[in-house]
Amino acid sequence: AQSVTQPDIHITVSEGASLELRCNYSYGATPYLFWYVQSPGQGLQLLLKYFSGDTLVQGIKGFEAEFKRSQSSFNLRKPSVHWSDAAEYFCAVGARAAGNKLTFGGGTRVLVKP
């Protein structure tokens, strides 16, 4: 069975500082990996995705993520955070063998200090 763990429930970061959100997954085969962002009261917006190939993936809004198979991780990074990045971030894993359902982590809430 697939599972996703986001160890950090809350992260507070100063505007302009770097951000890294951790994601660890469990899946027997090569997973498809996703990061979504959710603003209060909103649906989910896809930031980036990994299917195969280059393990460093670039996304929207200046985000990137690195797939590390040996560590079963897919951490999200941003070099310089803007106040508008305050939101909840979800890591998700999907796989063809699982009928393409997405399994989400519990989320990390990011607060940005001025």
Add this chain to the structure above:
Amino acid sequence: ETGVTQSPTHLIKTRGQQVTLRCSSQSGHNTVSWYQQALGQGPQFIFQYYREEENGRGNFPPRFSGLQFPNYSSELNVNALELDDSALYLCASSLGGTGSRNEQFFGPGTRLTVL
């Protein structure tokens, strides 16, 4: 290109009632997935419909049921509502079905409150 839309935005029901939530998929998409997101948690997969057939189901009881129509829009029906059904219900559409990479595009959700 029209994105995924859901209706209604908010809904309040009482325990034991039935509810129907609606989702219009993004233009060109033939697959719809439904997720339940309880407060403070990540979304949980309910089920997926591909070309009007159920194509996978999560760990939800049979009182959660769905439909997909020929235009690929979808409904989620929940019978005998329980307090724990209070959540944000998210619909996601994608192109393909089993075997696809299934990049899913989410709607804004329907907030259901059960009193």
